[in-house]
Amino acid sequence: MKRILEANIGLVFFFLYVPILAVVVFSFNSGEQISVWEGFTFSWYAKLFEDAALWRACRNSLIVAGVATAVSTFIGTTAALAIERYRFRFRTALTRCLYLPVIIPDIVLAIALLTFYVQTPIPLGLASVIIAHCVFNVAYVTIVVRARLQGYDNTLEEAARDLGANEWQTFWRITFPLIAPGIIGGALLAFTLSIDDFVVTFFTAGVGYTTLSVHIYSQLKFGITPKLNAISTMLLANSIVFILLFLWFQGGATNSQSRDA
Amino acid sequence: MRHNYQRLVLLFPIVFWLVCFFLLPLVSVFIYSFLERGTYGGVRWIFTLENYARLFDGLYLGILWRSVSTALICTAVCLLLGYPFAYYLARYRPKHRNILLLLVVVPFWTNFLIRTYAWILILRTEGLLNSFLSALFPNWGPLELLNTPLAVQIGLVYGYLPFMILPLYAALEQLDMSLLEAAQDLGASPRRAFWHVTVPLSLPGILAGSMLVFIPTVGAFLTPDLLGGGKVSYIGNVIERQFKTARDWPFGSALSFMLMGIVLVGTVLYFRTLQQDET
Numbered sequence: 001m002k003r004i005l006e007a008n009i010g011l012v013f014f015f016l017y018v019p020i021l022a023v024v025v026f027s028f029n030s031g032e033q034i035s036v037w038e039g040f041t042f043s044w045y046a047k048l049f050e051d052a053a054l055w056r057a058c059r060n061s062l063i064v065a066g067v068a069t070a071v072s073t074f075i076g077t078t079a080a081l082a083i084e085r086y087r088f089r090f091r092t093a094l095t096r097c098l099y100l101p102v103i104i105p106d107i108v109l110a111i112a113l114l115t116f117y118v119q120t121p122i123p124l125g126l127a128s129v130i131i132a133h134c135v136f137n138v139a140y141v142t143i144v145v146r147a148r149l150q151g152y153d154n155t156l157e158e159a160a161r162d163l164g165a166n167e168w169q170t171f172w173r174i175t176f177p178l179i180a181p182g183i184i185g186g187a188l189l190a191f192t193l194s195i196d197d198f199v200v201t202f203f204t205a206g207v208g209y210t211t212l213s214v215h216i217y218s219q220l221k222f223g224i225t226p227k228l229n230a231i232s233t234m235l236l237a238n239s240i241v242f243i244l245l246f247l248w249f250q251g252g253a254t255n256s257q258s259r260d261a
Numbered sequence: 262m263r264h265n266y267q268r269l270v271l272l273f274p275i276v277f278w279l280v281c282f283f284l285l286p287l288v289s290v291f292i293y294s295f296l297e298r299g300t301y302g303g304v305r306w307i308f309t310l311e312n313y314a315r316l317f318d319g320l321y322l323g324i325l326w327r328s329v330s331t332a333l334i335c336t337a338v339c340l341l342l343g344y345p346f347a348y349y350l351a352r353y354r355p356k357h358r359n360i361l362l363l364l365v366v367v368p369f370w371t372n373f374l375i376r377t378y379a380w381i382l383i384l385r386t387e388g389l390l391n392s393f394l395s396a397l398f399p400n401w402g403p404l405e406l407l408n409t410p411l412a413v414q415i416g417l418v419y420g421y422l423p424f425m426i427l428p429l430y431a432a433l434e435q436l437d438m439s440l441l442e443a444a445q446d447l448g449a450s451p452r453r454a455f456w457h458v459t460v461p462l463s464l465p466g467i468l469a470g471s472m473l474v475f476i477p478t479v480g481a482f483l484t485p486d487l488l489g490g491g492k493v494s495y496i497g498n499v500i501e502r503q504f505k506t507a508r509d510w511p512f513g514s515a516l517s518f519m520l521m522g523i524v525l526v527g528t529v530l531y532f533r534t535l536q537q538d539e540t
Contacts, residue, residue, distance in 0.1 A: 019379030079275035105480025116286035
């Protein structure tokens, strides 16, 4: 029995990592074929630096993800505070509604926004993509920040107020530092989701507003070159940095909680 | 009074965003699904039920069935691979456990397009799998795997396996081991204890994982598009085509509404089962 379980662990990791490793290995392949090994080279990475379209796409992705993260972190944090602090009439309706953008398939969200945009003065460009990304990001940020607020000690705020701090001071000196790991975790998650998103961007971006994901997609559809392996490897390295950051902040959070206990 | 004011300030951004950029777009796609298609794309503002009638066409029912059955198979395979994995992980030494868990999370944070592309590298005719097989068996002709339903199925399992493992792990890790010991003390065989204690107690994890896999796979667009090569249609691809090439927005909207319906019914059933499980 134990053997079978161990074999399954090996199988799952093999399945999860062989494709990723293949991409990394072949990004150093000197041949013109994407999956036939010929020799070692860094030239595909050098070529990335000359690719103006790629850098434009990168810049667009960073603008979209940066703005969408900032906006959705603000909205998500205020929403989480309102939901956890107050009882109000539409509270259950609001929390259910917040799960919907996570639950419905992204292609449905994408075309709903598309049919909405064409009836409004909002042009299909970067702004339309940012607004769209905020819709699903807000839901994720709220979930992460709420989780942080649930393990939260209210007496600290009461103590601050008893000692004469006003609401504003209490928030910035007590509440905010305590929930900051949740907020940062939510923001990192939002940023990653935003950078990785393809479907929603594909439908809501105007012509000429290519993001990194859309750029990669068009390469996949209309001619795969070995350069794609190099782009993928760079993105992989990026996501690993982000996970480590996320875990570092979350880990810091659980450590300080266990110290409190 | 003061509290009322604070509450309003905190609630305004989220309510504004959800109403304007989520509920209104849903209303908009709902209205579109009852309109007539315009001659050059666009729509004519004439009410019709034609788009919904077309959904019952044998062609689209077939596509719908393919999407649903593919998503169900994907969920089953993920459960079959993920359950023993999570079970083993939950009993692993805590220190190494986190590293293994991290290794499951890494692909989850990686760009989905790239993870799908990796399978093109492996499955294409000149790909890694065929080179490997031809090195082992020189007489074996290359397998044509890319652009088949099997490739789509593999890509979907690959894409969503972490979504199954994580909730299963969360459920199995909290499992009270003393209950298992009690079952064994009372004479249950390990197998019986597993099916009568472990599985029922991890049911919330099984349900959550199945939801997280089923929902995105039933409406998947990218995986069938890239690994299926557009040769086999799934509902996500049909919707995309209505908006990008066929320019039949009203029919695409009706299809989306049906897809959303399937997903919402699934979600409601999930919460029902969960509640019954608790009571």
